[in-house]
């Protein structure tokens with residue numbers, strides 16, 4: 001665990017924009033994000049986006065059913081190496097390793113093969129440009145099967161707090177992100193969890209997307 005925290009902190013300093021947090025997510029946030037994994041009777045295809053050192057992955061692998069398939073897509077090579085080690089050596093991870101692929105690429109360039117039933121995202125959306133957030137949301141819709149569930153989180157009140165100390169360009173960017181997320185949340189949100197025992201506390205949103213046409 002200490003090793004994962006050290007790696008995360010190093011990557012936060014080197015790749016602040018994409019890492020987006022100083023430490024891996026806590027257990028309660030991971031559990032809320034993984035809520036819809038294993039929640040249906042049939043086999044699921046599950047995608048985790050931005051797994052980092054695998055804090056949320058730990059909760060996903062516990063819930064995977066015997067016929068579920070699991071892909072992880074991660075941009076950062078150091079995190080990919082750490083995840084590969086975990087799938088090779090830790091019992092809960094290696095139990096599902098034969099049905100798992102760790103993909104070293106950007107979410108946005110992932111080809112739409114067989115659509116996913118559940119997507120769990122750990123992306124730090126508040127760090128991105130509005131156009132990037134819009135593209136990420138479109139990518140989720142492209143990769144999900146119609147009626148599939150996307151789960152993602154936002155830290156409580158962080159956008160509002162940042163806005164108070166930002167210049168007008170930054171405030172515009174934060175407002176644009178809120179608008180882009182609202183366009184998805186407003187029509188499609190099916191459940192919302194408030195995870196207070198997390199630093200900082202977080203909202204976990206679960207949305208059922210209509211999927212690609």
Ligand SMILES: C[S@@+](CC[C@H](N)C(=O)[O-])C[C@H]1O[C@@H](n2cnc3c(N)ncnc32)[C@H](O)[C@@H]1O
Nearest residue numbers: 018024025050051052055074075076106107122
């Ligand atoms: C806030 S960290 C979350 C890590 C982990 N899920 C957790 O909760 O501890 C964000 C992760 O997303 C990855 N990431 C950022 N942009 C990405 C992209 N476009 N495609 C894939 N992964 C990305 C980062 O490298 C990092 O591992």
